[in-house]
Amino acid sequence: MNFLNAGPSRTIKIAILAMGGEGGGVLADWIVGLGEHNGYIAQTTSVPGVAQRTGATIYYVELFPEELASQASKRPILALMPTPGDVDIVLASELMEAGRAVQRGFVTPDRTTLISSTHRVYSIAEKSAMGDGRVDSNELIAHAGKAAKRYVKFDMALAAEANGSVISAVLFGALAGTGVLPFGRAAFEATIERGGVGVKPSLRAFGASYATTQATEEPVESTPGVRPVQWTVQEPKLMHLLERVRLEHPADLHGTVVEGVRRMIDYQDVTYARLYLDRLQALTASVGKTELALLRETARYLALWMSYEDTIRVADLKTRSSRFERVRDEVRATDKQQLAIKEFMHPRIEEICETLPAPIGRWLMKPHAVHRLIRRFTTSGRVITTSSLRGFLLLWSVSRMRGMRRTTLRFKLEDARIKEWLDEVQRAAAHNPLLALELAQCQRLVKGYSDTHARGLANYRRVMNAVKAEGARMAPATLRDLRDAALADEHGKALDKALARHALV
Template sequence: MHGLLNAGWRATSIGLLGLSQRAGTVTYYCEAIPGQGKTPITSVFATPGDVDLLIGQELLELGRLVFGGFASSTCSIIGNSTRYLTTMEKMPAEGGIYDSSIIARAVAELAPGRHNVVDAQRLVLEAGLPALTSNALLLGAAIASPAFDLPREPFHEAIRESEVNVKASIAAFDIGYNRVKDGTLPRMMVEGQAPVDGAELARQRQGRLSENQRKDYDRLLSHAAVTYGPRMHLILAEALYRLMDYQDTQYAEDFLERVAKMAKQPGADANLVEAYAQHLSNWMTYEDGARVAQLKTRPERFERIKQEFGVTGDQRFVVTDYLVPDMEQILGGLPKPIANLAEKIGRMFKSDFDAMKFPIQVNTNGFWGYATMRGISMLKGVRRSSRRYGHEQILLARWEAAIVTNLKKSPQLGALAADAGRIVKGYGRVRTDALNDFWIFLDEGLPRIERLVQAGGSMDTLGSKALALLAKEAASAPMMRAFLDAEEQRIKPA
């Protein structure tokens, strides 16, 4: 708005309370007209079908505006295709991400030839600018668009007046402005989900491992490829990397031994083994304190933060992590005898011992903060003797027994028991709720599905729908029960 005022326009704006996963908590609406004539009467609310320019700092935010019907018949649309996932997209355990192509198609149909939806963050990073200057790039594109087509100088002045990252913001503004003017700014940079190449994935993952682990990774993956064929290559390439990065080579070998044992079970087909391997690798890399500390102190994390915020040269920056470990998470990382003793003593002095939490702030790239986190990450050396590890082994054995038991009844039931591993995700309370759903499915859901199939129901349909309900969000067992109740009423023999 300040740029428009500098350009001699009359302009008013208002921030409307709303949702924004990328840029704050308001949607800004601006009305402006050129010249210095009579004072215009402006509105503080956007009128559907009468907005001449839509700017979305994030793709889903742009989608809300597009589907809200605000655009006029000659509207120009400028948007950022970079995704910052919403809370509602992150909450489901799987399949919660909105399909970006729906928004892309709507924009192209609504404003043919008058839209630029680009990966603004990528464009500024490629120019050596901070990721957060992507807003300035979008502004430059908007000012050069048919909606305004104004000179850049008044907006340069507005950026200088803001006194916020002036040099980088002007450079980003000029990228958007110049590329609209010369016609080189892409109309659409919303890409679909490209198929993943297994060989390329393996090369990438191998490159992330230490020099000593790379040969072991290649050896294990090559042997597994011969044993299981190309169908399993993608899963195993990712699984072996995660397991070796999480613990060590022996841990990855333990994983392959469990997969081989399951594959030898009578009736175990490729679908069962594939599902079991994928979900087993996720389960075995559960997030404990050592893993969190390992991820928080990686050099590439600090480099990514520096790049995102445009930290250069000798500029000082501080990374503060906010952690809230509970008592179970703390004790779970300790050797079982020590954890049990600490728990026994703690219960003597604190009646709410189990509910205790410890909110902390750690300057992770400071000397003491980094040293503390690195020390915690070294607990992975005693992970196999920890109380949490022993507990997870018991749970895994129970899951494997359920797979074998159901496999003896039918290959389809066995495959469903294996695929149920996708329910187990998250940490803390979420993981506890997910595990409860998991056991309810194995102990109650599968027998009910078996009876429904005997009454004429479809194993694939019943199993996939029940699992989808549970995998979407933790603590969804009541939804699965309601679904099976309805199916029992529908399929009930006359």
């Protein structure tokens, strides 16, 4: 066994970083019980995080040998919180929490065994970023590996799900598998059995994690990609669309374009998917099939833009059976348990106007008595319980408006923006395909719903105005710099500086 302490000579210090619902408290109690039943004095404390994803709860456990205390005839005074540079074992339920443990100094290369899951639960800052705000997982893993004496990692959330348990049991199994504590596997398993709750699934998850940890510390993880192209379908209309993809686009683009077709049908209908292919075909005919990067990025971002998030789309996604099933799985509700799902909705008057037929929506957008009356009722949000019949039917009714989406003001506005964007891409491709590629990626600025969409659209317009002003003089690197600045912050301050830096104001 690779004990931290060859004999009962010093305190074992363990920090656990876990989010709500992941069993961090149970894991801490297991470690305390493990120690107390095997000749150690144990203490656990916890420091709650601000919220589930803005700060995990830190559980701190210290184990001190009873034999050493008896020899000294004194009870040890155990610490209440972990101290940077003075932690033997860190267990993190998620990869970002492992990174935070490193950042706080809990992980040191001369002492600390770090055990963490490699899955991600994205932070609020990552999800609310104007662009791709995700922290690079590979960089986190590399940094954690350098910071720790030993780093044990694999997708523990997947292991927990596969065994019908929670991640605390997987972390406990990994802790046992490392051999860093002076207790055998049987002692760990006996601790779980003494708990008396969820024993069988916990033992399954523990065993699977123990085996994974002992087998290798570098498990191979697969990265999901685009679904394979399925060329054989029964529906003639769909078969015609797939045949168009095969004939009109290079083989390297088939996967991306088919995903776009799938998205258009899910969002609207087959006719809308046909419009998507028509637009791509026009660009392909203009630039040729050799500009693979440009065609791929345009196909990708065109699909995203054409499936913009309006009130109809949001209502549709919130009332799908798959969503209810996913939420039920996430909270691990049994068939006998009732699940209540509450949605916070805050539609602005702009969303209301844009959901109406274009002539009515434009009229309502103008400042008059009716406009002011409706705006008064949109100043505060409301909570809708979609798991209730009334709440579900309300959103379901909105989602059924999909058939009239093409008549709405929002569709007219987005359709015009898409055409303008495609025209700019095609115009730039005629003299500089690299600039056209950067233009295609500018669609990243326009995303989201409500205020997020409004801010992104404002930044997009400023960038496009600069492109139009510069014309063929615009360098691809300059446009990339402007786009990155627009994605850096939602208020446009970084974009202001970039425009000034390139003398485009």
